Amino acid sequence: MHCTIYKSLKKADLYLFLPKGILPDTLDATILTPFGRLEEVMHLDLSVDRALARTDAATVRHYLSTLGFYVQMPPGSQNWAHWDNLKAGIPRPADL
Template sequence: MQCFVYRSQRKADTYVYLRERDAFGLLPAPVAANLGPLHFVIELALSPERKLAREDVNAVMANLAGPGFHLQLPPPPELFDNS
């Protein structure tokens, strides 16, 4: 399954995976407005065997097959142990 990855220029460390290149109409209007302009990063071939750095490839593929997009949010801030 091919996908196209875009980086939000408004939200740090936020990426959108789309099943079609430049198919921004797949994004719900409130999501698109919140992300602002999107910058193309890379085209990927996804398969169940492929490893992604921060996402479960099966979840990404399911979202692309369903609504047509997957939103990758920044990781939660790490909690520091001050002991």
């Protein structure tokens, strides 16, 4: 699965992952409001062996498939709970 990553120009370290070919303006305004203006950062192949800095590719693929987007929060936010669980050896839910 390929995705496009956008960064918020309003809040540091806030990123939006979308399936490749889907534009941010197709999302509900409620989702986009915290981001302010977005800047496209990169395209990424979310293959099984792809390492990501703050989560794993399976989690991002899951949310892209079910919700149509994935939000990576700044350090110290809720998304870190999942990453901390993985580092502590607590497995992610079976459906991810």
